[in-house]
Amino acid sequence: MNLIDVQNLHFSYPEGIELLKGIDLAFDHRSTAIIGQNGAGKTTFVKLLKGLLKPVSGDILINGVNTKEISVAKLAAHIGLVFQNPGDQIFKSSVYDEVIFGPHNIGIPEDEADESTKKALIEVGLENKVNDNPYDLSFSERKLISIASILAMNTQIVLLDEPTIAQDDYGKQLIQGLVRKLEGEGRLVISILHDMDFVAETFTRTLVFQNGKVTMDNDTKSVFSQTEAVRRAYLEPPHVTQLGNRLGYTETYLTAEQFVKDSLRKREEFKQ
Ligand SMILES: Nc1ncnc2c1ncn2[C@@H]1O[C@H](COP(=O)(O)OP(=O)(O)OP(=O)(O)O)[C@@H](O)[C@H]1O
Secondary structure, three states: OOOEEEEEEEEEOOOOOEEEEEEEEEEOOOOEEEEOOOOOOHHHHHHHHOOOOOOOEEEEEEOOEEHHHOOHHHHOOOEEEEOOOHHHOOOOOOHHHHHHHHHHHOOOOHHHHHHHHHHHHHHOOOHHHOOOOHHHOOHHHHHHHHHHHHHOOOOOEEEEEOOOOOOOHHHHHHHHHHHHHHHHOOOEEEEEOOOHHHHHHHOOEEEEEEOOEEEEEEEHHHHHHOHHHHHHOOOOOOHHHHHHHHOOOOOOOOOHHHHHHHHHHHHHHHHO
16 A cells, blocks of 8 residues: 555645646655745645645545545644744744654653654754753754654654755755665655755655646656756756766766766776
8 A cells, every 4th residue: 555645636725726736646655855846836735745734626545544534633643744944843942842742742652752752852963952942943953853853753654844944964964864764664755855966865756846737756866867857847957967967978967976986987988
């Protein structure tokens, strides 16, 4: 069974234009990036997955259960959402209380909740800030608190809305490590991103949202190998992919490491 099935999903806000115009998607455990220009409906889509909004028509099944037939509270044990703005999520006055709120809320027993909270705080590198007030911390640290809050709930599905905003290299690498770890555990991470370099280096599958439809859906390398189609969605391919293209390489590069390795090999071949 798929972790998520989206069937002929249509959505519009009251009085708004139709934003999602018949989306069909199936999600297994592969880490998946959602990209698309501003206003394409990406955040709306993840709110629909989380059950915070209901389809105007069509269905969303989470582990086979229709989001129209389950309360948001019950769904929270299966699917967590890290909001784009941590201010929309954080409301407690200590980091520990904030992170343990989620596990408590879905009825995880106290000992287990405490353990998963401490583990999540270590995973995001905030184990020394448990007693701090989240609002005394930086924006990027508050973002990591929001991520820890969702990790501590141990949901099988984790949705991230722009997790890398305001993160430096350390924060980005930390988030990349988390995505890979969750994927390795068979848990599904779906993330909205504008940072194409991070998408290329981190995610197995990539979806492009445009004009209310999913216009590209493939493994990340295949998506970025279609440079013209990516540009038609008003997106810039990753920098290393563009560099490879400009140098006339036929291979699609997703990471600087691959690019350097191949360039050195080509240089050696040229010398011989
Ligand atoms: N609660 C709302 N009521 C009415 N319209 C809304 C609401 N939330 C979002 N919209 C509109 O729906 C459209 C899509 O918004 P959404 O946030 O889903 O797009 P997005 O692809 O996530 O954009 P971004 O990349 O800028 O975050 C936008 O035009 C937005 O103004």
